[in-house]
Amino acid sequence: MIYIILLILSFLLTYFIKNYMIKKSLVASVNERSSHTTPTPHGGGIALSLTWFLGLGYLYFMGEIEASLFYALLFGAVISIVSFFDDIYELSPKLRLIVQSLIAVGGIFAIGGLNQIDLGFFVIENQIITNIFAFFMIVWFINLYNFLDGINGYAGSEAVFLALAGFVLFGGAHFAVLAVAVLGFLFWNWNKAKIFMGDVGSTLLGYNIAIFTLYYANQESSNLWIWIILFGVFWFDATLTLLRRKRNGEQLSQAHKKHAYQRLTQSGWSHYKVTNYSIGLNFVLFAIVYFVSNIFVAFLLALIVLYISMKFVDRKKAFE
Numbered sequence: 001m002i003y004i005i006l007l008i009l010s011f012l013l014t015y016f017i018k019n020y021m022i023k024k025s026l027v028a029s030v031n032e033r034s035s036h037t038t039p040t041p042h043g044g045g046i047a048l049s050l051t052w053f054l055g056l057g058y059l060y061f062m063g064e065i066e067a068s069l070f071y072a073l074l075f076g077a078v079i080s081i082v083s084f085f086d087d088i089y090e091l092s093p094k095l096r097l098i099v100q101s102l103i104a105v106g107g108i109f110a111i112g113g114l115n116q117i118d119l120g121f122f123v124i125e126n127q128i129i130t131n132i133f134a135f136f137m138i139v140w141f142i143n144l145y146n147f148l149d150g151i152n153g154y155a156g157s158e159a160v161f162l163a164l165a166g167f168v169l170f171g172g173a174h175f176a177v178l179a180v181a182v183l184g185f186l187f188w189n190w191n192k193a194k195i196f197m198g199d200v201g202s203t204l205l206g207y208n209i210a211i212f213t214l215y216y217a218n219q220e221s222s223n224l225w226i227w228i229i230l231f232g233v234f235w236f237d238a239t240l241t242l243l244r245r246k247r248n249g250e251q252l253s254q255a256h257k258k259h260a261y262q263r264l265t266q267s268g269w270s271h272y273k274v275t276n277y278s279i280g281l282n283f284v285l286f287a288i289v290y291f292v293s294n295i296f297v298a299f300l301l302a303l304i305v306l307y308i309s310m311k312f313v314d315r316k317k318a319f320e
Contacts, residue, residue, distance in 0.1 A: 003180045006055045010184020013047030018188060018195040040193055042087060045201020048185045049080045052204070055177035064173045069215050072110035073174070076207045079103050079142065083199035093253065097139075103207065104138035111215050118221035120296045138210040141231075144238035145206025151261055152193040152271040154278060156186040158234060159205045161282045162212075165230050169289070170216060170223075178208065191272045222295040229289050229302040233281050236306040237261070244319055260310060263317035281309055 021041030056073060059065040082099045085091060108114070114134040117124040124130055149155035159182045167175035185201070188194045209231055217224035228235070237260045245252060257266065264274045285302055292298035 002055070002058060003176055006051050006177060007180040007184050009054070010047050010051040010181050011187055012184075013050060014044050014185045014188045014195060017041075017043050017047050021195070040196055042196040042198040043084075043200065044185045044189060044195040045080070045197040045199070045204065046084065048181050048197065048201045049077075049204050051181040051184060052178060053077055055181060056174065059173050059177065068111050069174070069211070072107045072211045072215065073208060075103050075106040075110065076204045076211075078106075079207055080200050080204045083203045087198045087200055100139050100142050100203075101135075103142075104135050104210075107138060107207070107211050108134050108214070111211065111218065114214050115218050116221055117224065123221070134214050137213070138207065141210035141213075141235070142203050142206040144234055145209070146199055146202045147238050148234050148259060148261065149197055149202035150259070151265060151274060153186060153190040153275040154261055154271070155197055155202055155205065156182050156189050157275055157279055158282070159209075160186065161279065161286075162209060162230055165282075165286050165289075166212060169226065190275075193271075225295045225299050226289050229285055229299055230282075232285050232302050232306050233278050236303075236310070240310060241319075258319060260313040263313055263319070267316040269316075281305070 018041050021043050053074075053076075056065070056070065060067075060070045079099060082091070082096070086096060108131055113127055114130040115125070117130055117133060145155065148158075160179050163175045163179035163182065166172065167179070182205075185195075185197065189197065209227070213224060213227035213231075216227065241259050242252065245256065245258065250256070257263075261274050261278065264277070265271060269277075284305055288298050288301050288305070292301060
């Protein structure tokens with residue numbers, strides 16, 4: 001019953017925020033980085049975030065979520081609030097990075113740090129090294145999710161996929177809460193978007209995925225690789241694009257439209273088709289995780305799939 005209530009709440013909040021943003025002319029302008037052509041209200045992530053934290057609080061008071069995970073996820077409220085003001089006032093990159101760094105430290109502290117990193121042939125147990133890795137992973141996940149929130153349904157469908165995959169593989173009511181919180185928003189963002197998520201939603205989702213990765217990696221070291229595989233569509237695109245732009249000598253802080261999803265839309269694909277393509281890739285990655293018992297073989301297979309998918313994108317629209 002609680003999940004139906006949260007779904008309806010997210011749906012209605014997104015609807016009212018959409019109308020309010022239109023009334024106040026608070027719409028996302030079209031710029032050189034945009035993949036949309038019509039000014040559209042943003043801030044749908046506010047509804048998503050409010051629903052998520054209400055559901056999270058419910059789980060905590062009902063004893064359905066472990067305290068360490070609850071407090072780690074609760075730090076996401078800070079990044080949502082800061083991102084809300086960033087959506088309105090465009091805060092400086094330095095301030096955003098400082099906040100993200102502090103949140104990363106808080107999240108790592110709440111879950112007790114990252115115990116180890118199993119590389120298959122070698123296990124890293126030095127807490128300085130593992131927690132430095134955890135720190136940069138959280139900051140990178142926050143930013144890459146924000147980078148890839150650019151077309152209708154893309155970031156929202158990725159979050160729903162990861163929530164459902166997490167629920168199937170690990171259980172946990174928090175995954176169900178995340179799924180319904182995003183689904184209520186996604187109704188208004190799917191296909192022809194009537195509202196965008198904004199940084200307030202995308203940065204929170206990136207942070208949540210990072211915390212899930214670390215939390216479950218502490219339960220079983222191979223889970224680190226499971227989450228990296230499941231999140232492959234996003235991190236592979238963002239990381240490879242960053243490395244390619246670095247190789248080209250580009251200013252990395254400059255706005256661009258070179259991510260795979262952006263190049264597919266430039267090639268003539270609709271937002272709907274690109275999003276469905278990413279969903280299909282996600283199902284393949286889930287099948288690899290689910291059916292391949294050796295996690296390192298699974299990771300290798302996932303890399304091959306992601307590489308082939310990127311070469312496909314390159315043929316549709318070359319990286320320049």
